[in-house]
Structures are given as C-alpha cells and as structure tokens.
C-alpha cells in the first residue's frame with residue numbers, strides 16, 4: 095500500500111462489505127448523467143481511486159485500454175485477480191508518482207467518488223498532475239460526493255467553483271456540470287448529492 099494516504103481511512107476495515115456494495119451498482123446508473131460524454135471509440139482510459147474495478151472493467155468491455163490506480167490493498171488485490179487484463183497500479187493522488195512517465199497519454203480520466211478525500215492543498219496539486227496526463231482534447235470526468243461523511247471515513251467539502259477554478263488554471267475547460275441525487279435510499283435520506291463535472295483539455 096502507498097503509505098500515508100489519509101483519504102483511504104476506513105476502506106480497508108470495511109472492504110468486505112464495500113466490495114459487494116460497489117459491485118452491485120451499475121456503471122450505467124452511476125454515470126447516467128454523463129453517459130453521452132464517455133468516449134465511444136476505443137482509447138486509453140485512467141480510473142483514479144478505482145475501488146473494486148467496476149468502472150474499469152466496464153470500460154474495457156467498451157474497448158478501452160484501462161489503467162486503474164487504487165491505493166487500498168484489499169480493493170486492488172481483489173480487483174487485479176478478477177480483472178487481470180486491467181493494469182492495476184498501487185499509487186495515489188496528489189503525487190501519482192508512478193504515472194510520471196505517462197504525461198499526455200490518456201484520452202479520458204475518471205475520478206469517481208474520490209476527489210472529496212483530498213484536502214485543499216492536495217486538490218490543487220492533484221488537478222495539476224491529472225491535467226498533465228490528458229491528451230489534447232482529453233476529458234476529465236468527475237463525480238464528487240457532497241453531504242455528510244460516512245462513519246470512519248475522511249472527506250472534505252468541495253465546491254464546484256473551486257474545482258472549476260483549479261481546472262481552468264491547468265487548461266481544462268468545463269463542458270458539463272450537474273448535481274444529481276444519491277442512488278441509495280439511505281444516502282438520499284441523509285441528503286447526499288453528487289456533483290458531476292466534465293472538463294476538456296484545451297491547453298495544447
């Protein structure tokens with residue numbers, strides 16, 4: 095495991111339950127609002143905080159070549175056994191040091207339900223490092239949890255305005271923005287919403 099990734103707090107302990115919970119959600123439901131923006135022609139995809147590999151596996155099924163970054167050992171080890179055709183990397187934001195030689199290589203990058211684990215300073219470094227990995231015209235597809243933090247985890251309040259400003263500073267233009275309700279009944283009741291943002295790399 096990459097050491098000192100504070101945003102992974104609680105995941106190892108709850109991994110057995112979360113493995114089945116995350117896998118019981120369909121890619122098409124999680125990403126319903128942005129399905130029209132998921133590239134249709136096969137390309138290079140990066141899934142950040144890939145969890146159990148649900149999305150990475152779906153994307154390989156669509157013909158993409160997928161690199162999945164996941165710092166929680168329990169998720170990554172289980173997912174790499176189930177999906178050996180995906181390249182699994184034990185790494186984490188903000189540094190993403192193991193991807194340093196992949197600048198400008200990705201057609202699109204998914205950051206699903208993970209950005210709110212980063213503190214303010216980490217988000218700034220992360221946006222810069224993620225933007226550098228995109229090809230010209232490449233897409234960054236984000237979903238950010240807004241609302242109360244589940245017990246045992248570490249999350250921060252993240253605003254659309256801050257995220258758009260960070261992205262703009264790194265040459266990413268916003269092409270989609272929406273807030274959607276949570277899919278799960280318990281989260282919906284608790285007032286959890288998801289901020290969906292999609293950016294295009296217009297810098298080069």
Ligand SMILES: C[S@@+](CC[C@H](N)C(=O)[O-])C[C@H]1O[C@@H](n2cnc3c(N)ncnc32)[C@H](O)[C@@H]1O
Nearest residue numbers: 101102116143144145166186187206207208211
């Ligand atoms: C709510 S889960 C989402 C997993 C998956 N993307 C999904 O939608 O099912 C958040 C994931 O982010 C990972 N994570 C937490 N902090 C991270 C960091 N600094 N860099 C990369 N991943 C991180 C956790 O290990 C966990 O797998």
